[in-house]
Amino acid sequence: MSRPQNSKLVVENLQRAFGGVKAVRGVSFSLAAGEVLALIGPNGAGKSTCFNLLNGQLRPDAGTVRLDGVDLVGLPPRKIWRLGVGRTFQITATFASMTVAENVQMVFLSRARRLLGLWTPAAGAFRDEAQSLLxxxxxxxxxxxxxxxxxxxxxxxxxxxxxxxGDPKILLMDEPTAGMAPGERQDLMALTSSLVRERGLAVLFTEHDMDVVFGHATRIIVLDRGQLIAEGPPDAVRADPRVQAVYLGSPA
Structure with missing residues (x-):
């Protein structure tokens, strides 16, 4: 396993099985601030399971997940979130009846653990901060x-x-451009890349659109049947015969 300098997230020998199916088998990788790391592979490769192991929705059968040296295994998702692991989902998770600003304000309120009294209006809490992010x-x-x-x-x-x-150190993005038009996909990932540079974030994302992956990832890891089969910069991964055989297809 290659380990970037100043690694924030270090995953070692991660394993998870469902009955007789080994969904994740000995996966190890690291992620440093300023990186945009893509996790790709064919359907059933273990990508979603790996994501769910990282933010505490599932507990691994073996292995460690460390954020700045703190072991995250066994912690509930809310605790992992407070330690700095944020996440977006393939299907957007917003409150439809609330305004755009209120959705963002709710996260600020939760982060601050502010309990408002029955007659205390919440509409103004963190409004400026929410507006700035929007x-x-x-x-x-x-x-x-x-x-x-x-x-x-x-x-x-x-x-x-x-x-x-949520002020994350690590941002997990599960199929961030799913359901979007091609132009929107590129715009969203370009925005993400600029935020990584501005904030010193580390991003791990899964994606099926290879134009998005090879256009925006600084490094790529590839899973097949739960195992990591390739890791490296986009050009090296694209040329890897194993990756071509199981996922990308042979080059023209």
């Missing part, structure tokens, strides 16, 4: 619209703002 992701003008009326690509931007409101 401006950054291109949603400032829609702050007062209900999320339920937004186009899907705009919902993805709101979800990104919500993830950033």
């Amino acid at each position: 401006e950054r992701v291109g949603m400032g003008a829609q702050a007062d619209r209900p999320c339920g009326v937004l186009a899907y690509g705009d919902l993805k931007r709101v979800e990104l703002a919500m993830a950033l409101a």
Whole structure:
């Protein structure tokens, strides 16, 4: 396993089985601040299981997951989130009846553990902070619209703002461009890459669109049947015969 300098996330020998099916088998990798790491592989490769092991939705049968030296294995998702692991989902997770700004404010409130009294208005809490994040992701003008009326690509931007409101060190993005038009996909990942540089984030994302993967990942890891079969910069992974055989196909 290669280990980037200043690694924030270090995964070693991660394993998880469901009955007789070994979904993740001895996976090890590291992720450093400023990296955009893509996790790819064919359907059933173990990508979603690996994601769920990292943020505590599943517990590994073996292996360690460390964030800045702190072992995350066995911690509940809310604790892992507070330690700095944020996540976006393939299907957006917003409150449809609440405004765009309110969705982001809710994350700030949760992060601050603020309990408002029965008669204390929450509408103004962290409004400026939410507006600033929404401006950054291109949603400032829609702050007062209900999320339920937004186009899907705009919902993805709101979800990104919500993830950033949690002040993550590591951002896990599960199929971030699923359901988006090609132009929207590239725009969202370009935005993500710029946020990585600005904030010193580390991003791990899964994606089926290879134009997105090879256009925006700084490094790629490839799973097949639960095992890591390749790791490296995009050009090296694209040329790897094993990756071509199980996922990309032979070059023309």
